[in-house]
Amino acid sequence: MAAQFNPVTPELLAELRQVVGDKYVKTDEDYLERYQTDEEGNSHYFHKPEVVVFPGSTEEVAAIVKLANKYLVPITPRSAGSGVACGAIPVYHGMVVELERMNQILKFDADNMYAVCQTGVITGDLQREAAKHGLLYAGDPSSADSSMIGGNVANNAGGNKAVKYGTTRHQIYSLKVVTPTGDILDAGARLKKSSTGLCLEQLFAGSEGTLGIITEVTVKLRPMPPYAFNMVCVFKTDEEAFALPNKILKAGIDPTSIEFMDNEALRMTCKFLDMKMPHVDEGCDYVIVTVESFSEDDSDRKMEQLCDLAEANGSIDEFEADKRIWTLRKQFAEAARDVDKMFQTEDFVVPLDKIPEITKQIPELREKYDLYCVTVAHIGDGNIHVLPLNAKGLSPEEWFQKIKAFHRDLFPRVYALGGKMSGEHGIGYKKLEEFALCTPQAELNVIKAIKKALDPNNIMNPGKLVEIG
Amino acid sequence: MAAQFNPVTPELLAELRQVVGDKYVKTDEDYLERYQTDEEGNSHYFHKPEVVVFPGSTEEVAAIVKLANKYLVPITPRSAGSGVACGAIPVYHGMVVELERMNQILKFDADNMYAVCQTGVITGDLQREAAKHGLLYAGDPSSADSSMIGGNVANNAGGNKAVKYGTTRHQIYSLKVVTPTGDILDAGARLKKSSTGLCLEQLFAGSEGTLGIITEVTVKLRPMPPYAFNMVCVFKTDEEAFALPNKILKAGIDPTSIEFMDNEALRMTCKFLDMKMPHVDEGCDYVIVTVESFSEDDSDRKMEQLCDLAEANGSIDEFEADKRIWTLRKQFAEAARDVDKMFQTEDFVVPLDKIPEITKQIPELREKYDLYCVTVAHIGDGNIHVLPLNAKGLSPEEWFQKIKAFHRDLFPRVYALGGKMSGEHGIGYKKLEEFALCTPQAELNVIKAIKKALDPNNIMNPGKLVEIG
Known part of the structure; x- marks a missing residue:
């Protein structure tokens, strides 16, 4: 059900200019084009705003919101636009309220x-x-x-x-x-x-x-803990890698981070960065564990304990990570983008003990939907980034349809294991339909009731998370 | 504005009996009397329910709630009734739904x-x-x-x-x-x-x-961390005691708990338990710090670091706490109750750096309202239990009026320092008016909008937290 809004009128523009000043109300085509998307690369999702407003204070934001209610024009709030769920795309047009000036x-x-x-x-x-x-x-x-x-x-x-x-x-x-x-x-x-x-x-x-x-x-x-180490544990199989986090947590090692890169992801990123890393050619996965401490003794003790645990779980090698490892991990998204600007970052999340069950279903889904996928994961918190890459150069619409079909198959499997579709990226516009399909009615009812109660005119980022029409 | 509800009728009782079975629907006078209060000792607050229902499953609870809506009868949910904010008192009568059978x-x-x-x-x-x-x-x-x-x-x-x-x-x-x-x-x-x-x-x-x-x-x-120590640091002044927590936190000692008992509280509880504890006769306060660790070395290092910090902050003695200390801390409420069953447990909370500012105002308030007060506090989280005790044997109504006046003076001072009136006990029925007075209108509006959206008939614990009438 589409929401009903009014177009941005000259009267509204005049009132907006009074609030923030002329130069902070932009209707030039290059602005409208720039703000038609956020981090999203698939033009299927793009929608242009009618105006972009740059407030400088909370009071100005409040005045803009009052105008949105007065004129029944939707607002899409935005800061960096670095989201990957199309949360800052103005799907009903109207105003984008860009908060970048409020940067102190x-x-x-x-x-x-x-x-x-x-x-x-x-x-x-x-x-x-x-x-x-x-x-x-x-x-x-x-x-x-x-x-x-x-x-x-x-x-x-x-x-x-x-x-x-x-x-x-x-x-x-x-x-x-x-x-x-x-x-x-x-x-x-x-x-x-x-x-x-x-x-x-x-x-x-x-x-x-x-x-x-x-x-x-x-x-x-x-x-800030003054001591820290980053240890790479190398595993020949995913199953061995996935069994490690729970054991680290139970041992009281209190890790800051437990990251996973599968062999495919390691190969792709090494190739992109022209790097050579140990055991990648042998088909191994990496589990990268960061531990911070307030004393050197504590740090040493935990490092030893971690290596023992890793070896007991089948790790074939452990080595201290240097900067290359974090470059590898952080440049991974760039390497994916290098395949095609349209790529999908899944970020579903499952209980730690369900990681093996969901990940072992991925090869079947890859084959079924003819997808090239790589996987990195925050496996310390069950948050799995499976990335289908548009390696075959499908059109925006074809790629959109393929990912929709993949989601309709993947997400019910995630929910059946007690998981949810987003661990950190959100629902936004991109997964609106999937969220409505996977979420129990009682929960949807409560979310919609709260939304309607706080936003009676539905002007605040409509078309995201839930559609209240 | 009082809410409008219907009385509990024979028809409703019959339907309730169908849901949970005859023996779990109680209208006997002794039940109604028992459920007229929770931990509260002041009869000013007591209200009798018309019926007490003991459901055995979530489905039974849901059926009861549907009946409450059908008959427009209020529900007061309750488990142990150990709250101290009158949250389980059925202020509009109706049903108490007691969940104690669901104990697995x-x-x-x-x-x-x-x-x-x-x-x-x-x-x-x-x-x-x-x-x-x-x-x-x-x-x-x-x-x-x-x-x-x-x-x-x-x-x-x-x-x-x-x-x-x-x-x-x-x-x-x-x-x-x-x-x-x-x-x-x-x-x-x-x-x-x-x-x-x-x-x-x-x-x-x-x-x-x-x-x-x-x-x-x-x-x-x-x-469960296998190592732990409890250290009592002894201070001659409140100010020195209150300065310690922030320093412990900044040092990365990561304490489990930092408790405070003022000299008055120590004297009262020692007298009640017939115990003698070090430095109490000298007029000192106790700060009790608990630290848990996963290694003995780490535990030893932190103990040393803690004692150094305490001494640098004016502690005149540190000793490891034995069971007496926790008996002292946990029996404190019993000692207060021994003065009179009507006593008030304040639990306001302030930022850690504001603890000295608020506590130094207490003597003035004690005098102004002619109150005998003792203080214990979770000073690691800014949560202060000032306990006015009914040492002069006022009547329920007189005591109620005195505490109301005290609150109207105290809470604005707490809020002026960025604090709130409850750190852990809640608002319930007891602080309903004070909450409405101290909370900004925009916040109250949002809370009321959510309440109305989720509970259109206002049957769920009405008269608590906010009154939506």
Whole structure:
């Protein structure tokens, strides 16, 4: 059911200019074209906005939202546009509200280990600022150097440190949010605990911009562990690799990250980077384990314990990872993009004990849908990136249809094992239909009831997550 | 604005008996009297239900909720009734739905470190079952031996291990909830991360039974650290004591718990238990720090580091705590109750750096309201239990009025420092007015909108948290 909205009129444009100033209201064709997509490369999904607005403050955002309600024009909030679920594509046209101007760290309190960031602060900038003070901002999506903190929260971005520190939702104390009716709300507080009212900050976090626009985030900082090691454990079979994480966790090693690259992914990325890495030619997988510690002794002890565990589980070699390993892991997406700009990053998530069951079904699906796939995974948290690559150069529409069919087959298998379709990327526009198909009616009803209650005119990022028509 | 409900009729009773069986529908006067209160001792708050129903399954709970909507009769969900915010008092009469029969651990999976508990499982039983398998259930309210897991989740109970492991909301993977319209919903999943839909499990957790009845909880279990020490650091002044937690946290000692007992609280409890403890006669406070470790070396190193930090901050003595210390801490509430069954447990929470600012205002308030107060606190998370005791034997109504006046003075001071009125006990019926007064309108609007959207007939624990009339 398509939502009914009004077009952007000259009257609305005039009011928007009054709010943010002439130069921050863009209707030029090159802007509309630039904002027709986010990280998505398949033109099937592209939709142009009618106007792009660049507010400079929470109050301006609130005024814009009030105008959207007055004129019944949809808003698509956006920060870096680095999402991969088409969450920042304006599927009903209307306004894109681009928050990149709001890019200041408003407060950085090293003594009390928190920072107040505007939504447009680049995640990597916050990480580096924290590091200067011996502190850690533990949100660490692979996109950290381009993604922004507001978008990280809106999508509950995951990344490389989630095993120890959780995802972005676990890094936040509180949020400043402009609600869909244009009120300014402080959700949460800089408190270690609270049983005062509903936990609204966690409701807004991960709501993909459908319940409001996040304009400020108060993040937790942590003491930076001074010792760390990265160990690559080499396995001949996926099954042996997948059995390791649970044993590491049970042993109390408390790893920061447990990453997996299958042999296909290793070969593709080594080729792309013109690198040679041990045991790749022998057909092996890598499990890369990062452990941080506050003492050298503790670090040494855990390294020994980890190697023992890995060997007991069939690892044929362990070696300390150098920078090449992280280059390999982080450049993997670029290597995929080098095959074709249209590629699909699955990010389904299953309980750790179900990883072998789901991954062993992938070869059958590859064959059935004639797909070339590589796999990397945050196997410490069950989050599997199977990447079908458009190696045969299908057209946007053909590729779209192929991936739809693949999803309709894959996701019910994931849900049958107690999993969900997205561990860190979100539903957005891309998986809207799949989410409606896989989610029990009682859960959909509650989500829609909340959406309708907070956004009666359905102007806040409509066409994402759930369609309320 | 009072809610409008119908009385419980013979027709409704007949239908309830069909659902749960005759013997689980109680209208005898002794039941109605027993269920007129929970842990609350002040008769000012008491309200009798018209019927108490004891369902045996989620399906029975759902059928009861459907009847409540059909007859427009309010439901007050209850498990152990160990709450201290009058959350289980049926303020509009109607039905109390007592979940104590649903007391099974349905699944305990030690390999994959989780358990599925019915809502009526006693928290301490779950802790002990976990310990048998070398695992830890980290939710640990002081009431663990009587409170139940469903109530812990509904109130987001805190307790003694929250510094390291968080509160009850951080111990859950997923919840089975009967919504206010009688649907059965699985919120969340046994996943380490998810960006799939709204974070409903965290919305229901801490909603104090106003958004539905939790019937099952899937909890996280963790490896039990085999080494632990409890160190008492003795301080002559509150200020020195309060400065310690932040320094412990920044040093990466990762304490499980940092507890505080002021001299008055120590004296009162020592007298009640007829114990003698070091430095209490000298007017000193205790800070009790618990640190768990996976290696003896790590434990030793942290103990040394902790003592150095404490001494640098003015501690005059440190000694390892034995069982007496925990008896002291846990029997503190009993000692308070021994003064009078009516006593008030404040549980406001502030940022750690604001603890000195709020506590130094307490003597003024004590004097102003002629109150005898003792203080214990989870100072590792800013959660302060100031306990005004009814030492002068005021009547229920006089005591109620005195505490109301005290709250109206205290809470705005807490909020001015970025705090909130409840760190772990909730709002319930007891602080309903105070919550409405201290909470910004935009936040109240969102909470009410969600409540109305999920509970259109307002039958689910009305008169708690917010009044939607």
